[in-house]
Amino acid sequence: MKYLSEYRDAQLVEHLLHQINQTITRPWTIMEICGGQTHGLVKNGIIDLLPPQITMVHGPGCPVCVTPVGLIDDAIELAEKQQVILCSFGDMLRVPGSGKSLLEAKAGGADVRMVYSPLDALQIAQKNPHREVVFFAVGFETTAPANALSVIQASRLQVNNYSILASQVLVPPAMEAILSDPQQHINAFLAAGHVCTIMGLEEYEPIARKYHIPIVVTGFEPVDLLHGILMAVKQLEKGYANVENQYARVVYAHGNAHARKVIDTVFEVSEREWRGIGNIEGSGYEVRNEFAAHNARIKFGLQHREAPEQSECIAGAVLKGLKKPRECPNFGTKCRPENPLGAPMVSSEGACAAYYHYASGNLLLQHDKV
Amino acid sequence: MNPFLNNCPLPGRQTDIITLEHGSGGLMMHRLVKNLVFEMLQDVMTGNGHDGAMLQVEGNIAFSTDSFVVKPLFFPGGNIGELAVNGTVNDVAMCGAVPQYLSLSFILEEGFLLEQFKQVLLGVRNACLKAGVQVVTGDTKVVEHGKGDELYINTSGIGKIHPKAAIGSARVKPGNVLLLSGQLATHGTAVMCLREGLAFETTIQSDTAALNPLTTLLLDRLGSDIRFLRDPTRGGLATTLNELVAECGWGIEIEQAALPVHAQVEAACELLGLDPLYVANEGVFLAVVSPHVAAIALQLMQNHPLGKYAAIIGRISDEAEPLVLLxxxxxxxxxxxxxxxxxLPRIC
Incomplete structure (x- = not known):
């Protein structure tokens, strides 16, 4: 398969591992930002193949995991309104709010539909003019252009029964929040390839300089991940702190200008609550006032609600890379994918789910190195 | 194989629908069953009009039942009718039996198009012919509009256990070899691409098929060296392998590189963020065989139209920890x- 099998090539993997082993002289801790990368590392058994000096810690880049409980409760409340059709990406359906999940609301009779694109939700709105269609717009910078586009289309086509419940989060402020934590011990980042496809590299330069930390924009396949790790290790060994682009076949330095323009048209940067982490200034997008008619929060008069997190869940520490999933006393016992205490055990990008589904015996020992 | 029926046994309009009267037990139901169902299935039916089938079966038999609620009813490569026959036929075949007789029950929703019902019956007929099974008893019920989802089918099947067969998870031992008879995830992906109204086009067709011709061949030739058979339908191969480790008590090791997956299926799964190991299959089965017959079993499979993509995918390990390792x-x-x-598909 073009652009896929090449990046899963066993010989290339072996070559990269050899180079990493040749380069490394001391222990380093590297955080991969994106949940897709976490899964790539665990699913392919890469963590077991790395030299023992490298500790991979898993970042907050799981959009489902960081969506606040209160917002999920809002989505469920909307879904349970008679006139509302709530559309969501599949990933989001099983995540528990403070009471139930969207999937359980659906089982109870709410009209919840899984879609692959916000434009599908817009079509549902066009086909159901007497119902209110709300799209649960969750995601990082990657999903923002398509979500914004659906609002622009709705506005242009006067689909007045379409709105979005936005939970858009941004990577760079989260990286800064993690780096500001005195407990953190991260030496380098693998930045999220697909986020940078939209946003480019520029916004990472100040972070690399300020915290003197190498940042390597990295893809998701085994060869990408190992190449990214190698680039980070090379910088670390030489004492460099640069922004580098491993994923150059997809990511351009300036990102995707058109997509960014679409985002800017619909969204403005705002403070955002991250599940398990708390409020981070300037870390999210909110719908601009010009498009208030398509903002579910305004349309349905939703008030900000405080919803307590399950006290037994250590999601915050996991999302900040301070703890490994297996360090949680409830991992695999009280907290399992079919009965999750927190979001990282549910989402296909959550670190706990990655460990639960794929981890081999060796990963059991990984946390000893942290 | 007999040709398709060209003449419609119940001439009617394209818009004719099933009504509650078709399930009332009266004349309408009599017409539906006699003039449509019996007529269309005449060459795959045995029976004498009694309330149930009276059969002569000698020796050990396998008996299985399954209900079919697939959505959509029609998908590339087949329809619910074929699936309902093949599903039960395969369950019987995986017991090491030669499927012979089926029961066939329909639950129809009021308003369902008669024309579509005919297509389903054609599917049933064709699948029965291919599997070499006879429908010997059945039932038709109609439920009110909104109380069903167009059409549900239940089938049960009986087959005579092959004289050489000794299928059982207790006979699975370390060193035994795992073979997969065909490509993974084809059926599930074909249905999913259609169901989700995905914006990309594929030519992926369901591989639904009755697998008994191939399992019978393997049993004829290799007898008790075929130790375990199962078709990994819902839950995919991953679930079947986990069932096996739980039943036999030994671990399993499989090679990802050996798993046969069609390139388009692999691409569709990549796009949707799905793992082919967990996607439903229809025309594929897992066989665990003694190591010394593995090469012959593979050759037998690959030389048969139902097994041309067959592969050796792994082995039973001597780890007493019942885990599936890839x-x-x-x-x-x-x-x-x-x-x-x-x-559930991923966000990004």
């Missing part, structure tokens, strides 16, 4: 768990 294409190892809930 060696990834790049040489890493991971555990393959049973499917929890249903696979």
């Amino acid at each position: 060696r990834s294409k790049i040489g890493g190892t991971r555990v393959v768990h049973m499917l929890t809930g249903s696979q």
Whole structure:
């Protein structure tokens, strides 16, 4: 398969591992930002193949995991309104709010539909003019252009029964929040390839300089991940702190200008609550006032609600890379994918789910190195 | 195989629908059953009009039942009728039996198009002919509009256990070899691409098929060296492998690089963020065989139209820890768990 099998090539993997082993002289801790990368590392058994000096810690880049409980409760409340059709990406359906999940609301009779694109939700709105269609717009910078586009289309086509419940989060402020934590011990980042496809590299330069930390924009396949790790290790060994682009076949330095323009048209940067982490200034997008008619929060008069997190869940520490999933006393016992205490055990990008589904015996020992 | 029926046994308009009267037990139902169902299935039916079938079966038999609620009813490569026959035929075949007789029950929703019902019956007929089974008893019910989902089918099947067969998870031992008879995830992906109204086009067709011709051949030739058979339908191969480790008490090691997956299916799964190991299959079965017959079993499979993509995918390990371990294409190892809930596509 073009652009896929090449990046899963066993010989290339072996070559990269050899180079990493040749380069490394001391222990380093590297955080991969994106949940897709976490899964790539665990699913392919890469963590077991790395030299023992490298500790991979898993970042907050799981959009489902960081969506606040209160917002999920809002989505469920909307879904349970008679006139509302709530559309969501599949990933989001099983995540528990403070009471139930969207999937359980659906089982109870709410009209919840899984879609692959916000434009599908817009079509549902066009086909159901007497119902209110709300799209649960969750995601990082990657999903923002398509979500914004659906609002622009709705506005242009006067689909007045379409709105979005936005939970858009941004990577760079989260990286800064993690780096500001005195407990953190991260030496380098693998930045999220697909986020940078939209946003480019520029916004990472100040972070690399300020915290003197190498940042390597990295893809998701085994060869990408190992190449990214190698680039980070090379910088670390030489004492460099640069922004580098491993994923150059997809990511351009300036990102995707058109997509960014679409985002800017619909969204403005705002403070955002991250599940398990708390409020981070300037870390999210909110719908601009010009498009208030398509903002579910305004349309349905939703008030900000405080919803307590399950006290037994250590999601915050996991999302900040301070703890490994297996360090949680409830991992695999009280907290399992079919009965999750927190979001990282549910989402296909959550670190706990990655460990639960794929981890081999060796990963059991990984946390000893942290 | 007999040609398709060209003449419609119940001439009617394209818009004719099933009504509650078709299930009332009166004349309308009599017409539906006699003039449509019996007529269309006449060459795959045995029976004498009694309330049930009276059969002569000698020796050990396998008996299985399954209900079919697939959505959509029609998908590339087949329809619910074919699936309902093949599903039960395969369950019987996986017991090491030669499927012979089926029961066939329909639950129709008021308003369902008669024309579509005919297409389903054609599917049933064709699948029965291919599997060499006879429908010997059945039932038709109609439920009110909104109380069903167009059409549900239940089938049960009986087959005579092959004289040489000794299928059982207790006979699965370390060193035994795992073979997969065909490509993974084809059926599930074909249905999913249609169901989700995905914006990309594929030519992926369901591989639904009755597998008994191939299982019978394997049993004829290799007898008790075929130790275990199962078709990994819902929950995918991962779930079947986990069932096996739980039943036999030994671990399993599989090679990711050896798993046969059609390129388009692999691409569709990549796009949707699904793992082919967890996607439903229809025309594929897992066989665990004694090591000394593995090469012959593979050859028998590959020389048969139902097994041309067959592959040796792994072995039973001597680890008493009942885990399924997958060696990834790049040489890493991971555990393959049973499917929890249903696979949900990823956000990005």
